[in-house]
Amino acid sequence: QVQLVESGGGLVQAGGSLRLSCAGSGRTFSNVHMAWFRQAPGKERGFAAAISRGGGRTYYADSVKGRFTISRDNAKNTVNLQMNILKPEDTAVYYCAATTRGAIGVKFDEYDYWGQGAQVTVSS
Numbered sequence: 001q002v003q004l005v006e007s008g009g010g011l012v013q014a015g016g017s018l019r020l021s022c023a024g025s026g027r028t029f030s031n032v033h034m035a036w037f038r039q040a041p042g043k044e045r046g047f048a049a050a051i052s053r054g055g056g057r058t059y060y061a062d063s064v065k066g067r068f069t070i071s072r073d074n075a076k077n078t079v080n081l082q083m084n085i086l087k088p089e090d091t092a093v094y095y096c097a098a099t100t101r102g103a104i105g106v107k108f109d110e111y112d113y114w115g116q117g118a119q120v121t122v123s124s
Contacts, residue, residue: 001026002113004096009118012086020081020118022096030054030074033104035111036081038092038120045095047106049081059104064090086122093117 008020020036035050049070050059058070067086072079079096095118097111105111 002029002032002098004098004113004115006094006096006115006118009094009120011121011123014086014088014122014124016086016122017082017084018086018120020083020094020096020120022079022081022115024077024079024098029077032098032100032113034070034072034079035097035099035104035106036070036079037095037097037108037111038090039095039117040089040092043092045108047108048094050104050106051079052104057104059106061106083120086120088122088124090120091122092120094120 003025005023036048037045038048039045047061051070051072055072067084069082096115098113099111
């Protein structure tokens with residue numbers, strides 16, 4: 001089992017920045033790939049970014065590439081999402097997720113554990 005708790009959401013103006021954090025506990029954190037997904041009202045949960053167990057590989061959705069950075073600290077059991085140059089279309093609930101699978105996935109059903117979500121609202 002892995003328990004995940006997000007923090008750091010909030011309201012920001014377009015062009016601003018926010019940093020989301022996800023604290024993990026339970027199963028050895030360094031054994032799981034981590035990702036951030038997001039879900040806007042009326043839309044499906046979609047992939048935003050992912051990072052490998054050791055942090056050496058990162059993946060991004062085209063919509064956030066160049067603006068968002070995912071990182072992790074296995075010593076502290078945390079994964080972060082630095083979001084810059086935010087746009088109104090980035091408004092969503094952001095979820096931290098973990099997978100025990102061997103490969104990093106970009107689909108929500110490839111992830112085993114989820115946090116409760118953090119609201120990010122970007123005003124125009």
